[in-house]
């Protein structure tokens with residue numbers, strides 16, 4: 001490739017390059033820049049931009065937002081107090097648990113604002129953000145094979161950016177990782193999800209995140225048909241809602257379904273007064289993959305760290321990804337800072353490998369358990385039985401919420417925290 005920018009150009013050289021300014025990249029850039037690291041943050045789009053997402057944060061995500069010192073008291077943040085689960089003819093409201101390690105409220109905020117706000121925070125912290133910069137491939141040291149930078153397409157033509165460490169936060173496409181030969185693991189779960197915004201004054205204000213365990217096609221009133229997948233309706237508080245559905249690869253219908261048509265079939269059967277009809281739709285239906293359960297490893301090798309979706313860090317229990325993108329970013333920042341303080345050589349390299357170990361210790365066993373769970377819930381018979389038997393039992397659902405949303409204390413807590421910890425402990429770490 002014919003590229004401009006000599007290595008000495010300070011605009012294209014940094015201590016670290018972060019590829020992608022989503023929640024993972026901006027969080028990581030903020031942590032590092034605050035600690036005085038010179039960070040180049042390369043982002044292919046320009047802000048504000050859309051990101052296909054449900055826009056929902058459980059308390060696990062809120063904790064990461066608070067950890068950055070962000071004030072969530074303003075009107076832009078729509079607070080919720082729990083999860084409403086609908087299925088098997090039952091609707092159950094489960095308040096977020098009171099815990100030492102997580103707040104007891106969730107948030108909703110469109111990613112168009114959320115990601116813009118996080119990227120602005122990174123810039124305020126001192127990161128050098130370059131938008132409209134699409135990273136194409138890694139640059140490798142011919143002798144060692146290590147990554148020493150990336151080439152990118154910019155408005156001024158191709159540019160080389162150089163740094164001894166590259167942090168791949170480029171989402172599910174994981175272009176940099178693929179360029180370094182780190183491919184998807186087939187033994188880990190993966191999902192797909194679609195979403196659309198609707199005008200819905202009836203549903204826009206909701207104290208709960210609403211989750212539908214069953215999606216019904218009611219086009220034939222005499223014979224409603226159960227559709228594959230799980231849905232959500234999240235009120236945005238401004239007259240609109242974010243509605244979507246997801247499916248796991250353990251489902252027979254995975255990869256053989258028109259997900260957009262599926263969303264319409266489900267929504268056409270929801271109550272008329274909710275307004276989830278074509279004439280109230282805002283924009284088109286967007287969809288993307290959900291890389292789960294660490295489906296891309298190793299998380300560190302040859303000067304490249306994988307963070308967030310690029311690391312396959314979506315929770316296989318519930319498809320939540322923002323919290324884990326930000327948690328993995330915090331762990332990556334810790335490892336990078338330890339490495340920066342050590343002289344070049346084996347000790348520095350060991351600190352960087354510490355990220356892989358930290359990710360395993362933090363989520364490995366929990367995600368392994370989630371992999372087993374996701375395999376089971378893809379089977380309609382298992383799901384149907386679990387829904388009918390489980391939903392009416394409030395105690396059991398309190399436990400299920402803790403397990404599925406990863407909302408338990410790692411020390412102390414109540415009986416459900418202890419049971420959750422025991423389950424996680426019994427699963428082998430991955």
Ligand SMILES: Cc1cc2nc3c(=O)[nH]c(=O)nc-3n(C[C@H](O)[C@H](O)[C@H](O)COP(=O)(O)OP(=O)(O)OC[C@H]3O[C@@H](n4cnc5c(N)ncnc54)[C@H](O)[C@@H]3O)c2cc1C
Nearest residue numbers: 020022023024044053054055056135171193308309321322
């Ligand atoms: C339909 C749907 C609904 C979802 N709902 C929720 C939800 O409600 N709550 C939740 O917690 N999670 C949800 N998720 C998951 C969540 O969206 C992701 O897990 C999360 O965005 C991961 O953050 P990230 O920073 O790792 O990646 P991303 O958010 O994907 O950010 C990656 C960034 O990198 C940039 N980029 C990509 N390639 C390049 C390149 N080559 N060069 C430069 N820049 C590049 C992108 O433009 C982007 O800004 C949902 C996902 C889908 C598909």
